[in-house]
Amino acid sequence: MPTPEQDRVATVLGRHYAADRLDASELDRRLDLTFGGALTEALADLPPLPSEAAARKRRWGRRHGEADAAQPTWVPTKERFIDPGSDRVMRVWVDPADHKRHYVPD
Structure with missing residues (x-):
């Protein structure tokens, strides 16, 4: 089970991925x-993130649960299909607010 700090770092990494600052690998x-457990190393060399308000725009894909891009609050998983x-x-992303799974092209 991930710690709250690991969840926080995964969310930050997800926001960087959604902002096209990290590729999938x-x-x-x-x-x-x-x-x-290497939380500091996981966040090393990442630039500041855009504001939360600028990243709230949501566009859904055509299929159930599919999104054009991950939202900044979603947590990425290692699951892909x-x-x-x-x-x-x-790639599968989880919204921590409601625990719904979302599918974003990788």
Whole structure:
């Protein structure tokens, strides 16, 4: 079970990924560091994030649970799959407010 601090760092990393500051492989590497306990190293060299208000714009995809981009408050998981309808690789994100899963092209 992740600690609250690990959840916080994963959320920050998710916001950087959603802002296109990390690619999928770098997000995976930093999540491994986070859940391995290297929280400071996981956040090293990341620039400041945009304001929360600027990142609240939500656009949904055509399929249930699919989003064009991850929202800043969502927490990324290491879970990915190939969507059989589009053959795209999708990453699973979780909204900590309601625990809903969201699927974002990776």
